[in-house]
Amino acid sequence: MKKSFFFFFLVFALASSLLAAFSGVGVSQACVGRILRMGVVDGRSSRAVAELYIVLIAERTGTTAKPVFFKNDQLMYQAAAKGQLDFLIDDTEQAMAEADAIGVRVGRSSAPEKTYLALKGAFEQRLGLIWLAPFPMRGLNGRSALGAPVIRQKALQNFPALPRVLNMLARFLNTGSVERLAAQTSSEAGLKRAAENFLKERRLI
Template sequence: MKIPKIFSYTAVLLVFLGSISTSAYCCVGRILTVAIDNSVDQKVVGTVLAIFINERTGTTVDLIPCKDISSCKDMVKNGDADIFIDYIGQASLEIGDASKASSPQEIYSLVKQYFLHNYSMVWLKPFGYHGPLGTLPKPGFGQGSLAAPVTSSRVLDQFPILDRVINKLSGKLDDECLKKLVQDSKAGDNETVIKKFLRDRNLI
Protein backbone atom coordinates (compact mmCIF):
# COMPACT_ATOMS: atom_id res chain seq x y z
CA MET A 1 0.00 0.00 0.00
CA LYS A 2 1.28 3.44 -0.84
CA ILE A 3 1.03 4.92 2.61
CA PRO A 4 2.76 8.24 1.97
CA LYS A 5 0.35 8.95 -0.82
CA ILE A 6 -2.58 8.51 1.50
CA PHE A 7 -1.17 11.03 3.89
CA SER A 8 -0.66 13.58 1.21
CA TYR A 9 -3.99 12.86 -0.36
CA THR A 10 -6.19 15.85 -0.88
CA ALA A 11 -9.29 14.80 -2.55
CA VAL A 12 -9.69 17.14 -5.43
CA LEU A 13 -8.17 20.25 -6.81
CA LEU A 14 -5.54 20.88 -4.22
CA VAL A 15 -3.68 17.86 -5.50
CA PHE A 16 -3.75 19.38 -8.92
CA LEU A 17 -2.84 22.76 -7.52
CA GLY A 18 0.06 21.27 -5.64
CA SER A 19 -1.04 23.12 -2.57
CA ILE A 20 -1.89 21.23 0.54
CA SER A 21 -3.28 23.44 3.18
CA THR A 22 -6.07 23.37 5.68
CA SER A 23 -6.79 27.04 5.21
CA ALA A 24 -9.18 27.84 2.39
CA TYR A 25 -8.60 30.72 0.07
CA CYS A 26 -10.23 32.40 -2.86
CA CYS A 27 -12.74 30.13 -4.57
CA VAL A 28 -11.12 26.98 -3.27
CA GLY A 29 -14.07 26.87 -0.91
CA ARG A 30 -14.24 25.14 2.38
CA ILE A 31 -11.79 22.40 3.21
CA LEU A 32 -12.55 19.50 5.51
CA THR A 33 -9.90 17.60 7.40
CA VAL A 34 -10.04 14.00 8.52
CA ALA A 35 -7.64 13.05 11.31
CA ILE A 36 -6.34 9.48 11.05
CA ASP A 37 -3.91 7.48 13.11
CA ASN A 38 -1.22 5.16 11.82
CA SER A 39 -3.33 1.99 11.56
CA VAL A 40 -4.08 0.41 8.21
CA ASP A 41 -7.84 0.57 8.58
CA GLN A 42 -7.75 4.28 9.42
CA LYS A 43 -5.65 5.05 6.38
CA VAL A 44 -7.94 3.15 4.05
CA VAL A 45 -11.20 4.32 5.61
CA GLY A 46 -9.92 7.87 5.89
CA THR A 47 -9.30 7.82 2.16
CA VAL A 48 -12.77 6.35 1.58
CA LEU A 49 -14.23 9.27 3.53
CA ALA A 50 -12.12 11.82 1.67
CA ILE A 51 -13.02 10.54 -1.78
CA PHE A 52 -16.66 9.99 -0.94
CA ILE A 53 -17.20 13.44 0.62
CA ASN A 54 -15.37 15.11 -2.22
CA GLU A 55 -17.25 13.26 -4.93
CA ARG A 56 -20.64 13.89 -3.38
CA THR A 57 -20.19 17.50 -2.26
CA GLY A 58 -17.32 18.97 -4.26
CA THR A 59 -15.64 19.86 -0.97
CA THR A 60 -11.90 19.41 -0.75
CA VAL A 61 -10.83 16.98 1.95
CA ASP A 62 -7.40 16.72 3.56
CA LEU A 63 -6.16 13.77 5.57
CA ILE A 64 -3.98 14.73 8.50
CA PRO A 65 -2.03 12.26 10.60
CA CYS A 66 -2.24 11.98 14.37
CA LYS A 67 -0.43 9.79 16.88
CA ASP A 68 -3.39 7.75 18.10
CA ILE A 69 -7.17 7.85 18.42
CA SER A 70 -7.00 9.96 21.54
CA SER A 71 -4.91 12.57 19.69
CA CYS A 72 -7.32 12.46 16.75
CA LYS A 73 -10.20 13.12 19.13
CA ASP A 74 -8.35 16.04 20.69
CA MET A 75 -7.72 17.51 17.27
CA VAL A 76 -11.42 17.47 16.47
CA LYS A 77 -12.28 18.72 19.95
CA ASN A 78 -9.87 21.64 19.56
CA GLY A 79 -11.01 22.47 16.04
CA ASP A 80 -7.71 21.37 14.45
CA ALA A 81 -9.53 18.65 12.47
CA ASP A 82 -13.13 18.10 11.46
CA ILE A 83 -13.69 14.34 11.51
CA PHE A 84 -12.03 11.30 13.02
CA ILE A 85 -12.81 7.60 13.16
CA ASP A 86 -13.49 6.09 16.56
CA TYR A 87 -14.57 2.70 17.88
CA ILE A 88 -17.61 2.27 20.03
CA GLY A 89 -15.97 -0.20 22.39
CA GLN A 90 -12.94 1.98 22.96
CA ALA A 91 -15.02 5.12 23.42
CA SER A 92 -17.38 3.41 25.85
CA LEU A 93 -14.51 2.84 28.29
CA GLU A 94 -14.85 6.51 29.20
CA ILE A 95 -18.39 5.90 30.37
CA GLY A 96 -18.90 4.12 33.63
CA ASP A 97 -22.49 3.18 32.84
CA ALA A 98 -21.59 1.40 29.61
CA SER A 99 -20.99 -1.87 31.40
CA LYS A 100 -24.66 -1.89 32.43
CA ALA A 101 -25.82 -1.67 28.82
CA SER A 102 -27.93 -4.56 27.64
CA SER A 103 -27.30 -4.30 23.91
CA PRO A 104 -24.74 -2.98 21.43
CA GLN A 105 -27.29 -0.39 20.29
CA GLU A 106 -27.59 0.84 23.85
CA ILE A 107 -23.82 1.21 24.11
CA TYR A 108 -23.80 3.19 20.90
CA SER A 109 -26.56 5.43 22.23
CA LEU A 110 -24.74 5.97 25.52
CA VAL A 111 -21.50 6.83 23.76
CA LYS A 112 -23.31 9.18 21.40
CA GLN A 113 -25.02 11.00 24.24
CA TYR A 114 -21.84 11.19 26.29
CA PHE A 115 -19.77 12.67 23.47
CA LEU A 116 -22.44 15.19 22.56
CA HIS A 117 -22.91 16.30 26.13
CA ASN A 118 -19.26 16.42 27.13
CA TYR A 119 -17.45 17.35 23.93
CA SER A 120 -20.15 18.68 21.54
CA MET A 121 -19.14 15.82 19.28
CA VAL A 122 -21.51 13.90 17.07
CA TRP A 123 -21.23 10.18 16.41
CA LEU A 124 -22.46 9.32 12.95
CA LYS A 125 -23.67 5.89 11.89
CA PRO A 126 -21.11 3.02 12.03
CA PHE A 127 -19.40 1.99 8.80
CA GLY A 128 -20.00 -1.70 9.45
CA TYR A 129 -16.51 -2.97 10.20
CA HIS A 130 -15.03 -3.65 13.61
CA GLY A 131 -12.08 -1.83 15.04
CA PRO A 132 -9.46 -3.06 17.45
CA LEU A 133 -10.76 -5.82 19.70
CA GLY A 134 -9.93 -6.10 23.36
CA THR A 135 -11.78 -2.94 24.15
CA LEU A 136 -15.23 -4.40 24.41
CA PRO A 137 -17.25 -3.30 27.35
CA LYS A 138 -18.82 -6.71 27.76
CA PRO A 139 -17.93 -10.15 26.45
CA GLY A 140 -20.05 -11.11 23.48
CA PHE A 141 -20.82 -7.53 22.46
CA GLY A 142 -19.03 -7.76 19.16
CA GLN A 143 -20.95 -4.77 17.94
CA GLY A 144 -19.34 -2.74 20.68
CA SER A 145 -16.18 -2.24 18.65
CA LEU A 146 -17.84 -1.03 15.47
CA ALA A 147 -16.03 1.86 13.84
CA ALA A 148 -17.88 5.10 13.19
CA PRO A 149 -17.07 8.58 11.94
CA VAL A 150 -17.20 11.28 14.58
CA THR A 151 -17.43 14.99 13.96
CA SER A 152 -18.39 18.04 15.99
CA SER A 153 -21.47 20.24 16.25
CA ARG A 154 -19.31 23.12 15.03
CA VAL A 155 -18.49 21.29 11.82
CA LEU A 156 -22.10 20.30 11.22
CA ASP A 157 -23.12 23.95 11.60
CA GLN A 158 -20.65 24.82 8.86
CA PHE A 159 -21.46 21.81 6.66
CA PRO A 160 -25.16 21.18 7.21
CA ILE A 161 -25.43 18.24 4.81
CA LEU A 162 -22.30 16.48 6.00
CA ASP A 163 -24.01 14.05 8.37
CA ARG A 164 -26.50 13.10 5.68
CA VAL A 165 -23.69 12.47 3.22
CA ILE A 166 -21.44 10.48 5.53
CA ASN A 167 -24.33 8.41 6.84
CA LYS A 168 -24.74 7.05 3.32
CA LEU A 169 -21.64 4.99 4.04
CA SER A 170 -23.36 3.37 6.99
CA GLY A 171 -23.22 -0.41 6.79
CA LYS A 172 -21.46 -0.27 3.42
CA LEU A 173 -18.02 -1.13 4.74
CA ASP A 174 -18.09 -4.38 6.69
CA ASP A 175 -15.10 -6.44 7.84
CA GLU A 176 -14.94 -8.38 4.60
CA CYS A 177 -15.05 -5.23 2.44
CA LEU A 178 -12.35 -3.59 4.51
CA LYS A 179 -10.11 -6.63 4.32
CA LYS A 180 -10.46 -6.70 0.55
CA LEU A 181 -9.87 -2.97 0.24
CA VAL A 182 -6.67 -3.26 2.27
CA GLN A 183 -5.46 -6.15 0.11
CA ASP A 184 -6.33 -4.41 -3.15
CA SER A 185 -4.71 -1.19 -1.99
CA LYS A 186 -1.49 -3.08 -1.33
CA ALA A 187 -1.56 -4.39 -4.86
CA GLY A 188 -2.45 -1.18 -6.65
CA ASP A 189 -3.12 2.52 -6.40
CA ASN A 190 -5.28 2.96 -3.32
CA GLU A 191 -7.24 5.93 -4.67
CA THR A 192 -8.16 4.01 -7.80
CA VAL A 193 -9.11 0.97 -5.76
CA ILE A 194 -11.29 2.98 -3.40
CA LYS A 195 -12.94 4.94 -6.17
CA LYS A 196 -13.83 1.69 -7.91
CA PHE A 197 -15.20 0.29 -4.64
CA LEU A 198 -17.45 3.33 -4.21
CA ARG A 199 -18.48 3.34 -7.83
CA ASP A 200 -19.33 -0.38 -7.84
CA ARG A 201 -21.66 0.21 -4.91
CA ASN A 202 -23.29 3.13 -6.63
CA LEU A 203 -22.10 5.46 -3.90
CA ILE A 204 -20.40 7.92 -6.24
Protein backbone atom coordinates (compact mmCIF):
# COMPACT_ATOMS: atom_id res chain seq x y z
CA MET A 1 0.00 0.00 0.00
CA LYS A 2 2.81 2.37 0.99
CA LYS A 3 4.59 1.56 -2.25
CA SER A 4 1.46 2.31 -4.29
CA PHE A 5 0.95 5.58 -2.47
CA PHE A 6 4.55 6.58 -3.12
CA PHE A 7 4.16 5.70 -6.82
CA PHE A 8 0.93 7.74 -7.04
CA PHE A 9 2.65 10.69 -5.35
CA LEU A 10 5.55 10.47 -7.79
CA VAL A 11 3.24 10.46 -10.81
CA PHE A 12 1.23 13.34 -9.36
CA ALA A 13 4.37 15.43 -8.81
CA LEU A 14 5.59 14.73 -12.35
CA ALA A 15 2.19 15.58 -13.81
CA SER A 16 2.02 18.82 -11.82
CA SER A 17 5.41 19.95 -13.02
CA LEU A 18 4.46 19.13 -16.62
CA LEU A 19 1.28 21.15 -16.29
CA ALA A 20 3.17 24.05 -14.79
CA ALA A 21 5.69 23.99 -17.64
CA PHE A 22 3.04 24.05 -20.34
CA SER A 23 0.46 26.38 -18.88
CA GLY A 24 2.63 29.16 -17.53
CA VAL A 25 1.34 32.67 -17.79
CA GLY A 26 2.44 34.33 -21.02
CA VAL A 27 5.36 36.66 -20.73
CA SER A 28 4.40 40.19 -21.64
CA GLN A 29 7.14 41.84 -23.67
CA ALA A 30 7.77 45.55 -23.84
CA CYS A 31 9.02 47.15 -27.00
CA VAL A 32 12.76 47.66 -26.98
CA GLY A 33 12.36 50.85 -28.97
CA ARG A 34 12.50 54.13 -27.10
CA ILE A 35 9.62 54.80 -24.77
CA LEU A 36 8.74 58.16 -23.25
CA ARG A 37 7.45 58.02 -19.69
CA MET A 38 4.89 60.71 -19.00
CA GLY A 39 3.77 61.65 -15.47
CA VAL A 40 0.16 62.70 -14.89
CA VAL A 41 -1.75 63.50 -11.69
CA ASP A 42 -4.81 61.31 -12.02
CA GLY A 43 -8.06 63.04 -12.90
CA ARG A 44 -10.63 63.09 -15.65
CA SER A 45 -9.32 66.20 -17.42
CA SER A 46 -5.68 65.26 -16.97
CA ARG A 47 -6.33 61.81 -18.48
CA ALA A 48 -7.90 63.48 -21.51
CA VAL A 49 -4.93 65.83 -21.93
CA ALA A 50 -2.51 62.93 -21.45
CA GLU A 51 -4.23 60.92 -24.17
CA LEU A 52 -3.86 63.83 -26.58
CA TYR A 53 -0.11 63.89 -25.99
CA ILE A 54 0.15 60.09 -26.28
CA VAL A 55 -1.58 60.06 -29.67
CA LEU A 56 0.23 63.18 -30.89
CA ILE A 57 3.65 61.71 -30.09
CA ALA A 58 2.86 58.28 -31.54
CA GLU A 59 1.39 59.60 -34.77
CA ARG A 60 4.03 62.24 -35.42
CA THR A 61 7.16 60.43 -34.28
CA GLY A 62 6.41 56.70 -34.05
CA THR A 63 7.56 56.81 -30.42
CA THR A 64 5.44 55.33 -27.64
CA ALA A 65 4.55 57.53 -24.66
CA LYS A 66 3.48 55.58 -21.57
CA PRO A 67 1.46 57.42 -18.93
CA VAL A 68 2.29 56.96 -15.26
CA PHE A 69 -0.50 58.17 -12.98
CA PHE A 70 0.08 59.73 -9.55
CA LYS A 71 -2.14 60.76 -6.66
CA ASN A 72 -0.55 64.18 -6.34
CA ASP A 73 2.19 66.51 -7.57
CA GLN A 74 4.56 65.62 -4.78
CA LEU A 75 4.71 61.95 -5.75
CA MET A 76 5.00 62.87 -9.43
CA TYR A 77 7.96 65.20 -8.86
CA GLN A 78 9.63 62.64 -6.62
CA ALA A 79 9.46 60.19 -9.53
CA ALA A 80 10.82 62.85 -11.90
CA ALA A 81 13.72 63.54 -9.52
CA LYS A 82 14.58 59.84 -9.55
CA GLY A 83 14.71 59.90 -13.35
CA GLN A 84 11.60 57.74 -13.67
CA LEU A 85 9.83 60.22 -15.96
CA ASP A 86 10.86 61.99 -19.16
CA PHE A 87 8.16 64.63 -18.94
CA LEU A 88 4.98 65.32 -17.05
CA ILE A 89 1.78 67.29 -17.38
CA ASP A 90 1.08 69.88 -14.69
CA ASP A 91 -0.77 73.13 -14.13
CA THR A 92 0.04 76.29 -12.24
CA GLU A 93 -2.62 75.82 -9.51
CA GLN A 94 -1.57 72.27 -8.77
CA ALA A 95 2.11 73.16 -8.75
CA MET A 96 1.50 76.16 -6.46
CA ALA A 97 -0.56 74.09 -4.03
CA GLU A 98 2.32 71.71 -3.49
CA ALA A 99 5.26 73.98 -4.26
CA ASP A 100 6.64 73.69 -0.73
CA ALA A 101 6.46 69.91 -0.79
CA ILE A 102 8.11 69.89 -4.19
CA GLY A 103 10.88 72.12 -2.93
CA VAL A 104 10.19 75.23 -5.00
CA ARG A 105 8.91 78.36 -3.27
CA VAL A 106 7.26 80.79 -5.66
CA GLY A 107 5.14 83.87 -4.97
CA ARG A 108 1.57 83.53 -6.19
CA SER A 109 0.15 86.09 -8.59
CA SER A 110 -3.48 86.70 -9.43
CA ALA A 111 -2.62 86.34 -13.11
CA PRO A 112 -1.92 82.72 -14.12
CA GLU A 113 0.55 83.95 -16.74
CA LYS A 114 2.73 85.57 -14.07
CA THR A 115 2.54 82.47 -11.88
CA TYR A 116 3.51 80.38 -14.89
CA LEU A 117 6.60 82.50 -15.56
CA ALA A 118 7.63 82.40 -11.91
CA LEU A 119 7.23 78.61 -11.79
CA LYS A 120 9.03 78.20 -15.11
CA GLY A 121 12.08 80.10 -13.88
CA ALA A 122 12.22 78.39 -10.49
CA PHE A 123 11.68 74.85 -11.79
CA GLU A 124 14.34 75.21 -14.45
CA GLN A 125 16.88 76.61 -12.05
CA ARG A 126 16.24 74.38 -9.05
CA LEU A 127 14.87 71.15 -10.46
CA GLY A 128 16.18 70.99 -14.03
CA LEU A 129 12.61 70.90 -15.34
CA ILE A 130 11.43 73.06 -18.22
CA TRP A 131 7.84 74.24 -18.51
CA LEU A 132 6.83 74.25 -22.19
CA ALA A 133 4.11 76.17 -24.01
CA PRO A 134 1.10 76.65 -21.70
CA PHE A 135 -2.64 76.38 -22.34
CA PRO A 136 -5.54 77.69 -20.26
CA MET A 137 -7.46 75.21 -18.13
CA ARG A 138 -9.43 74.95 -14.91
CA GLY A 139 -7.18 74.20 -11.97
CA LEU A 140 -7.83 73.23 -8.35
CA ASN A 141 -11.08 74.58 -6.86
CA GLY A 142 -12.19 75.71 -10.30
CA ARG A 143 -9.66 78.51 -10.48
CA SER A 144 -8.14 79.64 -13.77
CA ALA A 145 -4.79 78.02 -14.37
CA LEU A 146 -2.28 77.32 -17.10
CA GLY A 147 -1.48 73.73 -17.90
CA ALA A 148 1.74 72.69 -19.61
CA PRO A 149 4.03 69.78 -20.37
CA VAL A 150 7.11 69.93 -18.15
CA ILE A 151 10.19 68.18 -19.53
CA ARG A 152 13.35 67.02 -17.78
CA GLN A 153 16.49 68.66 -19.10
CA LYS A 154 18.14 65.25 -19.26
CA ALA A 155 15.32 63.93 -21.48
CA LEU A 156 16.17 66.63 -24.01
CA GLN A 157 19.48 64.88 -24.69
CA ASN A 158 17.61 61.80 -25.89
CA PHE A 159 14.68 63.63 -27.46
CA PRO A 160 15.90 67.03 -28.66
CA ALA A 161 12.91 67.53 -30.96
CA LEU A 162 10.33 66.61 -28.31
CA PRO A 163 9.54 70.18 -27.12
CA ARG A 164 8.65 71.19 -30.67
CA VAL A 165 6.16 68.32 -30.92
CA LEU A 166 4.67 68.93 -27.47
CA ASN A 167 4.33 72.66 -28.12
CA MET A 168 2.16 72.03 -31.20
CA LEU A 169 -0.80 71.20 -29.03
CA ALA A 170 -0.84 74.24 -26.74
CA ARG A 171 -2.64 76.64 -29.05
CA PHE A 172 -5.53 74.20 -29.54
CA LEU A 173 -6.15 73.53 -25.87
CA ASN A 174 -8.31 75.60 -23.56
CA THR A 175 -10.65 75.05 -20.65
CA GLY A 176 -13.61 74.32 -22.93
CA SER A 177 -11.85 71.94 -25.32
CA VAL A 178 -10.30 69.89 -22.52
CA GLU A 179 -13.57 69.60 -20.60
CA ARG A 180 -15.50 68.67 -23.74
CA LEU A 181 -12.97 65.98 -24.55
CA ALA A 182 -13.04 64.62 -21.00
CA ALA A 183 -16.84 64.58 -20.96
CA GLN A 184 -17.10 62.74 -24.27
CA THR A 185 -15.67 59.51 -23.09
CA SER A 186 -15.96 56.95 -20.38
CA SER A 187 -13.69 54.18 -21.69
CA GLU A 188 -10.01 54.08 -22.55
CA ALA A 189 -10.73 53.05 -26.15
CA GLY A 190 -13.32 55.82 -26.46
CA LEU A 191 -10.85 58.37 -25.13
CA LYS A 192 -8.24 57.27 -27.66
CA ARG A 193 -10.70 57.66 -30.54
CA ALA A 194 -11.81 61.07 -29.27
CA ALA A 195 -8.18 62.19 -28.99
CA GLU A 196 -7.45 60.97 -32.54
CA ASN A 197 -10.46 62.87 -33.87
CA PHE A 198 -9.49 66.02 -31.95
CA LEU A 199 -5.97 65.98 -33.41
CA LYS A 200 -7.10 65.05 -36.90
CA GLU A 201 -9.69 67.84 -37.03
CA ARG A 202 -6.93 70.30 -36.18
CA ARG A 203 -4.56 68.76 -38.72
CA LEU A 204 -2.03 67.87 -36.07
CA ILE A 205 -1.88 64.27 -37.29
